[in-house]
Amino acid sequence: MKVYADLHLHSPFSRATSEKMNPLDLVGFAKIKGLNLLGTGDALHPAWLSQLSLALEEVDGTGLYKARGADENVLFLVEAEVETVHLYEGRVKRIHHVIFMPSLEVAEQLGEALSRYGDLERDGRPTLTIKPSELVETILGVDDRCLVFPAHAWTPWRSIFGSFSGVDSIEECYEDMAKRIYALETGLSSDPAMNWRVSRLDRFTLLSFSDSHSPWPWRLGRECTIFNLSKLSYKELIEAIRTGKVATLEVPPEYGKYHYSGHRECGVGPLSPAEASKLNYRCPVCSKPLTKGVEDRVEELADRPSGFKPEKNMNYVKVLPLHEVISAALKPGGMKSLQSKVVGELYENLVVKLGSEYNVLLHASYEELIQAAPREVAIAIIMVREGRYRIIPGYDGVYGKLELKVVQKGLEGFLD
Structure with a gap:
């Protein structure tokens, strides 16, 4: 059974999160996208956990849940993200972690155990004054079926390898509990190929999720992890992660908001590692530190050349949200708003006629696409699928920009 899973989400109890992030x-949004397993988001928040207990019911002892009043085509895994704050070598380290739990009851027990380290009601993603090693020990002490791993591992702020508050290895972060860490989330600004350059990460399964605060198709499922399971259950899913039997859908890392360096406030960026290094990572306008890009941070920790592929590797496919592709196709050299009426209508027509967004992006033939969308949109989908595009890299909180202008010049006779 092939499972498309987005297991890092947030609830309306997290800051800047849509009220539509409810089961x-x-x-509905998951079916449009092509997802069949979602994280609950924020399951340690007492009020949200109470709502989840009313909105969800467990499916046949699987450790997974369905929304009451909905079918079982989309299920939920109990999940939360937390921030730990601790001192390391005289510096404050703020690091985010994702937690998977086998039941809502375990989430309640875990909330009780962690409440001594921070206010769980203040935010859906609570801040805990605790060392990461103690976090893992506490979680597994409540229930050793839980899984903990670093969230968005390379993001400059609040991540395990972040340039502003991170460390250089899993072992530095989790200390004696590192042996109980089996995976890490790559984040939007890195992909498996970038992580393969760091040999100390070879034993960890690379996961990709959206970390979405809204259900809109250009956010939900923009990255996901694919599982091939004989039975869809919490136990089988965790075993697949521990043994590395996964694949991922990834946005190109250049699309992420922190791939290259820069200083958004002064309009400086995107800067490649070489360009940023020449500036000594200082903004040439205001002299403040640049936000160092993920590409730069990977380069600092890498002990392998770019393009290295380990003998034991995973499959992954690069995708871009369909709204982004339609938007770029309609306005070569620029972008129409993702929320514009025309983009929305074309998107809806494609998914109604051809199935989910993932099917449109990954499998629909040109002949099928041309029956459901204008020629330029159909061609853009095929060319993005084939990697025939470029992205102006994201930097300092600015998303990368898909550019089809170069592609458009070569369309004469394409697929005619």
């Missing part, structure tokens, strides 16, 4: 609404 019933998410089921």
